[in-house]
Amino acid sequence: MGSMMIDGRRVEFTDEPNVLAVIRKAGIDIPTLCYHSELSIYGACRLCTVENEWGKTFASCSEKPKDGMVIYTNTPRLIKYRKQIIELLLASHCRDCTTCIKSGECHLQDLAHRLGVHDVRFENTKEPHPIDDSSPAIVRDPNKCILCGDCVRMCDNVQGVNAIDFAYRGTEAIVSPAFNKPIAQTDCVNCGQCRVVCPTGAISIKTNIDVVWDALADKDTIVIAQIAPAVRVA
Numbered sequence: 367m368g369s370m371m372i373d374g375r376r377v378e379f380t381d382e383p384n385v386l387a388v389i390r391k392a393g394i395d396i397p398t399l400c401y402h403s404e405l406s407i408y409g410a411c412r413l414c415t416v417e418n419e420w421g422k423t424f425a426s427c428s429e430k431p432k433d434g435m436v437i438y439t440n441t442p443r444l445i446k447y448r449k450q451i452i453e454l455l456l457a458s459h460c461r462d463c464t465t466c467i468k469s470g471e472c473h474l475q476d477l478a479h480r481l482g483v484h485d486v487r488f489e490n491t492k493e494p495h496p497i498d499d500s501s502p503a504i505v506r507d508p509n510k511c512i513l514c515g516d517c518v519r520m521c522d523n524v525q526g527v528n529a530i531d532f533a534y535r536g537t538e539a540i541v542s543p544a545f546n547k548p549i550a551q552t553d554c555v556n557c558g559q560c561r562v563v564c565p566t567g568a569i570s571i572k573t574n575i576d577v578v579w580d581a582l583a584d585k586d587t588i589v590i591a592q593i594a595p596a597v598r599v600a
């Protein structure tokens with residue numbers, strides 16, 4: 367409980383879990399890609415970065431609010447950082463937006479528009495990965511993954527399934543089932559919650575019910591999709 371100065375305005379806080387929640391309570395729009403109030407904090411995308419009165423920057427989603435804090439949320443420097451982050455994410459992202467199933471509801475695409483990022487100056491140095499179409503319920507396209515880890519935390523921490531995790535390091539890092547197996551050969555229960563939190567088209571739901579039924583009927587044991595209650599997405 368206390369108060370902090372945000373962009374020159376005093377804002378009271380009580381039990382908000384992080385600075386980001388206080389910023390949003392104040393009605394200030396701040397972009398995020400890896401934060402969901404129902405998932406553990408990962409602090410990967412850095413889009414929610416703010417700066418204090420001494421110019422020190424930090425991710426607001428992973429900082430507890432403290433009484434007397436002074437922060438700025440949309441300085442020219444922060445806006446420049448956010449544009450660069452989006453540009454770098456786009457650089458290593460398959461850019462078939464016009465044909466992507468997520469076009470129009472992709473958070474990355476939306477932020478690129480909002481921040482005015484129209485050109486990408488960097489080469490994509492990532493090796494292309496095969497699309498995993500093995501599941502009866504979802505399609506995984508690692509070429510559209512931005513490594514926010516939302517699907518991993520949903521699958522492992524919330525659903526307790528552990529079908530996917532991070533693999534490899536550096537520019538080779540991907541989210542994948544263990545040993546790069548097809549998702550159909552894991553304990554995936556087809557709940558689709560990874561898709562709920564995925565901000566891009568890296569995970570999409572199969573919409574052709576005949577295809578889904580055929581795929582399920584091919585299995586020795588038909589797996590009934592275990593639909594968990596949809597999470598509230600921040």
Ligand code: FES
Nearest residue numbers: 409411412414427
């Ligand atoms: Fe805070 Fe991604 S939303 S680091």
